[in-house]
Amino acid sequence: MKEGGITTRTGAYVGIEERAPDRSGSHPRGNIVRRHRVQKVAFGLLWLTGLMAVAVLLLVVGYVVLGGTKAVLKDFPSFLVTDPRGGLSAEGGIRTTIITTFYVVLLTIGIATPLGVGAAIFLVEYAEEMRSAGGLIPRLVGVARFGVETLAGVPSIIFGLFGYALFVSAEALGFGFSLLSGSLACACLVLPVIIRASEEALRAVPHSYRHGSLALGATKWQTVSQVVVPAALPGIITGIILSVGRVVSETAVFYVTLGGTHNLPTSLLSGGRTMAMHLYTVAMETRAFDKAMGTGAVLVTTIVFINLAINVISRRVTARLRGE
Amino acid sequence: MKMLVDRGIRYLLLASALVSIFIVFLIFLFTLREGGPAIPGIGLRVTLGKIGYPVYATHKRVLRTADEGQLRAELEQALMVGEGRLQEAVESALKDRSAQELQVEIQRALGLQKEVEQALDNHVGEAELRNAVEVALQGAVDVALREKVGFDFPSWAREVVLDAVGLHAFLTGGEWRPQHDELGIRLMIVGSVFVTLGAVILGLPLALGGAIFLAEVAPDSVREVIRPAVELLAGIPSVVYGLFGMVVLVPLIGKLPVANAAPPNTGYGLLSASIVLAVMILPTITNIAEDAIRAVPREYKEGSLALGATHWQTIVGVILPAARSGIIAAVILGVGRALGETMAMIMVIGNSIRIAQPLNNNPLTTFLSQTRTLTGNIAVEIAYATGLQEDAIFATGVVLFVLIMVVNSLARLLMRERAK
Numbered sequence: 233m234k235e236g237g238i239t240t241r242t243g244a245y246v247g248i249e250e251r252a253p254d255r256s257g258s259h260p261r262g263n264i265v266r267r268h269r270v271q272k273v274a275f276g277l278l279w280l281t282g283l284m285a286v287a288v289l290l291l292v293v294g295y296v297v298l299g300g301t302k303a304v305l306k307d308f309p310s311f312l313v314t315d316p317r318g319g320l321s322a323e324g325g326i327r328t329t330i331i332t333t334f335y336v337v338l339l340t341i342g343i344a345t346p347l348g349v350g351a352a353i354f355l356v357e358y359a360e361e362m363r364s365a366g367g368l369i370p371r372l373v374g375v376a377r378f379g380v381e382t383l384a385g386v387p388s389i390i391f392g393l394f395g396y397a398l399f400v401s402a403e404a405l406g407f408g409f410s411l412l413s414g415s416l417a418c419a420c421l422v423l424p425v426i427i428r429a430s431e432e433a434l435r436a437v438p439h440s441y442r443h444g445s446l447a448l449g450a451t452k453w454q455t456v457s458q459v460v461v462p463a464a465l466p467g468i469i470t471g472i473i474l475s476v477g478r479v480v481s482e483t484a485v486f487y488v489t490l491g492g493t494h495n496l497p498t499s500l501l502s503g504g505r506t507m508a509m510h511l512y513t514v515a516m517e518t519r520a521f522d523k524a525m526g527t528g529a530v531l532v533t534t535i536v537f538i539n540l541a542i543n544v545i546s547r548r549v550t551a552r553l554r555g556e
Numbered sequence: 557m558k559m560l561v562d563r564g565i566r567y568l569l570l571a572s573a574l575v576s577i578f579i580v581f582l583i584f585l586f587t588l589r590e591g592g593p594a595i596p597g598i599g600l601r602v603t604l605g606k607i608g609y610p611v612y613a614t615h616k617r618v619l620r621t622a623d624e625g626q627l628r629a630e631l632e633q634a635l636m637v638g639e640g641r642l643q644e645a646v647e648s649a650l651k652d653r654s655a656q657e658l659q660v661e662i663q664r665a666l667g668l669q670k671e672v673e674q675a676l677d678n679h680v681g682e683a684e685l686r687n688a689v690e691v692a693l694q695g696a697v698d699v700a701l702r703e704k705v706g707f708d709f710p711s712w713a714r715e716v717v718l719d720a721v722g723l724h725a726f727l728t729g730g731e732w733r734p735q736h737d738e739l740g741i742r743l744m745i746v747g748s749v750f751v752t753l754g755a756v757i758l759g760l761p762l763a764l765g766g767a768i769f770l771a772e773v774a775p776d777s778v779r780e781v782i783r784p785a786v787e788l789l790a791g792i793p794s795v796v797y798g799l800f801g802m803v804v805l806v807p808l809i810g811k812l813p814v815a816n817a818a819p820p821n822t823g824y825g826l827l828s829a830s831i832v833l834a835v836m837i838l839p840t841i842t843n844i845a846e847d848a849i850r851a852v853p854r855e856y857k858e859g860s861l862a863l864g865a866t867h868w869q870t871i872v873g874v875i876l877p878a879a880r881s882g883i884i885a886a887v888i889l890g891v892g893r894a895l896g897e898t899m900a901m902i903m904v905i906g907n908s909i910r911i912a913q914p915l916n917n918n919p920l921t922t923f924l925s926q927t928r929t930l931t932g933n934i935a936v937e938i939a940y941a942t943g944l945q946e947d948a949i950f951a952t953g954v955v956l957f958v959l960i961m962v963v964n965s966l967a968r969l970l971m972r973e974r975a976k
Binding site: 267268270271274275277278279280281282284285286288289290292293295296299346347348350351353354355357358359362369372373375376378379380381382383385386387388389390391392393394396397398420423424427451452453477478480481482483484487488508511512515516521524525528531532535536538539543 | 559561562565566568569570571572573574575576577578579580581582583761762763765766768769770772773774782784785786787788789791792793794795796797798799800802803804835838839842866867868869889892893895896897898899902903931934935938939949950953956957960961963964967968
């Protein structure tokens with residue numbers, strides 16, 4: 233018989249075990265003291281692990297950022313505004329890689345945003361009613377959902393491999409190692425990020441908005457485009473900025489689709505090198521760790537700013553939701 | 557008119573939703589198509605009978621188990637096969653090849669033959685014999701392939717080689733030597749599994765401790781600082797972690813004294829990779845596990861506390877069991893992330909095509925062994941791989957994809973169970 237405990241919602245039986253093994257036979261008060269002592273030790277350990285987890289992460293990132301900042305400041309601002317020498321020399325700065333990163337981000341987001349936001353709008357606003365329509369469409373909706381869920385877990389090198397086979401390889405589309413190939417492959421990578429964030433934002437819009445608009449005689453699309461999407465816009469933008477971060481820090485996809493030349497790309501079909509790739513190349517091929525750290529510092533700073541932007545936006549959204 | 561626009565837009569949006577599934581399809585299709593030839597049953601089947609490959613395959617089997625007498629017999633037979641094929645090749649080549657090409661080819665074949673003969677004459681030890689048989693067989697196959705397909709190996713001929721190797725040999729083959737068409741990825745599978753295991757063992761205590769700490773113990777003021785910091789760290793580029801590994805961990809681990817190490821301990825290897833990976837999966841596991849712990853209904857906690865349990869007892873006895881499936885899902889997602897990590901792994905694992913094995917007689921030195929992961933294999937070689945090697949790289953991608961899909965579906969299943 234199970235007594236003296238509770239059964240959780242997941243069906244797990246949870247007993248209060250400390251009651252039975254009161255082996256000492258001592259006063260109940262001693263039991264309480266002991267239990268609190270155990271708790272103190274356990275919480276102490278938890279504090280330790282919690283702070284250690286953060287400390288470890290900060291150590292790793294901090295080491296690179298501090299070392300890198302030194303390298304950047306040593307020849308400031310020439311590190312940021314001169315071109316990398318390329319070849320086996322690690323000399324020079326990272327100007328072209330900053331610009332290439334910017335290009336790639338712009339292109340990738342340009343490709344992924346319309347698709348992603350469109351897909352999210354569909355999944356939130358239209359999927360349910362079309363599910364009841366019968367025929368092929370409900371099945372397609374299910375398939376699309378499955379697609380989004382699956383895409384989110386695929387490792388980036390697989391996207392790279394796919395991009396290589398479909399966009400780079402001369403046997404398929406044959407864009408070669410180029411901005412276009414890299415951005416298309418990376419767009420597939422960030423698509424689920426945008427879709428999920430937009431979906432969440434759209435779902436957070438109160439139903440009363442939609443009902444009000446529809447009651448005023450607006451069509452479904454008018455409601456969606458003029459009421460729901462504007463209300464969800466901050467959330468959608470958060471998703472987009474989040475994927476900007478993903479693109480900036482992505483390396484594997486670009487490593488196999490972008491070619492890696494240190495020159496500035498001149499067209500959509502010319503290759504390039506992002507900052508993250510530059511870090512990798514410089515560290516692995518020329519072993520110029522100070523240059524790599526410098527690039528790392530710039531990269532991390534970029535990511536921090538992107539996160540700050542997200543925080544500011546989400547805070548504004550929360551504030552607005554509270555205000556209303 | 558308005559309704560028409562409405563309907564049009566509806567389908568437009570459906571289309572964009574379908575694009576995402578289409579991409580999944582494409583990804584699978586393309587990796588499979590390119591990697592397919594390496595996996596029999598999917599790839600093109602070509603009759604093997606005539607082109608000498610079965611000879612090679614059976615002989616290879618013998619090679620592993622045979623004693624010296626058998627080896628000698630094999631060698632002689634192989635030489636005969638080689639000679640016969642060589643003759644045929646020369647004859648067929650005479651018909652339609654330029655003199656220069658021919659000369660190169662014949663010289664190559666003759667060189668092989670000479671090597672074999674020399675080995676047979678000198679026959680010093682078993683190792684050399686083994687090597688000689690290998691060379692002879694390789695020669696026979698080479699020549700046979702050339703005879704069948706001319707001098708420039710079209711792709712179907714390459715497919716034959718892998719088809720003969722088969723899925724089983726591809727997955728369990730210990731050697732990755734693309735120059736010799738030996739394409740087994742066991743060493744990468746072992747590498748990926750070891751490094752992931754190592755990362756989970758090293759990272760899990762910290763990650764789970766951190767999650768419990770953030771969800772239950774930390775005061776709000778601490779939590780408000782730590783939580784965004786951890787989220788931020790999840791977004792740091794993996795190359796930054798890899799760089800830290802190269803600059804700090806590798807020299808440190810390289811200093812570990814290992815007696816009689818062959819190959820020597822360089823610092824690059826499983827241990828460095830596991831540590832880097834452990835740090836990288838820390839934010840993933842912590843974030844998701846914390847969410848799972850927070851999702852436990854408050855009444856559970858309050859009920860337990862009301863019954864007189866301490867907060868710690870409540871955590872261990874009520875909250876953690878209730879959040880179990882979510883926590884396991886977090887760990888599995890961490891494993892998925894670890895399996896898929898590429899660049900940081902390339903930077904610190906050494907990328908050698910050795911299977912992870914001890915450096916000396918101490919089994920623990922396995923963790924100092926340089927090796928390679930599935931992801932690293934793809935990234936390192938795809939840019940210059942051609943032909944058969946390229947097929948095998950894509951096949952590696954298929955294996956990785958399937959592995960990750962299994963891991964992620966497991967996590968999703970658990971998450972769903974929790975949601976119920």
